[in-house]
Amino acid sequence: MLNDYILELKREGLNAKKHVKGILSVRRVFDDGRACREEYLGNFLTLERGTKYLNLKVGTYEMKHSTKIEGRKVKCLRPTDWRISTLLIHDALNDDPNNLEGCIAPFLFGDEAYFENSADAMKILWSLIGGWQEGRKVTLVVLTNVPGETRTKETWQKTRRK
Secondary structure, three states, X not given: OEEEEEEEEEEEEEXXXXXXXXXXXXXXXXXXXXXXXXXXEEEEEEEEOOOOOOOOXXXXXXXXXXXXXXXXXXXXXXXOOHHHOOOOEOOOXXXXXXXXXXXXXXXXXXXXXXXXXXXXXXXXXXXXXXXXXXXXXXXXXEOOOOOOOOOEHHHHHHHHHO
């Protein structure tokens, strides 16, 4: 029986402070052998530090429940590909995307003007995807790139191998 969580990231340009803003959608896919169905679970606003930092490109990524290794030891989602394993989804320290490098921080809707409560958003995200469990996997689908980026996951990986 398939029971997977899928996160979809759609970037929507830059805010006034030149941080990349977007929407992270959470879905769950069920397949009991007879039928496959999807259940929409929720949306979060997202911020990333900016366009000049390493970032995930359009494509599908396997992510795992993990803990940040450097800095604050907070729970995060980490790509399973070791080459990009520092590009995390986690809360922004003090709700400030300037504390992020290549990471994505969720925020609650309703806070668009101030982008607050990132830690609360991360707690809700964990509850929507079945709770945090070291090593558990989810799928992240990046639908759009940061402004100015044209590479896909596949073309990016080719240039990173050289």
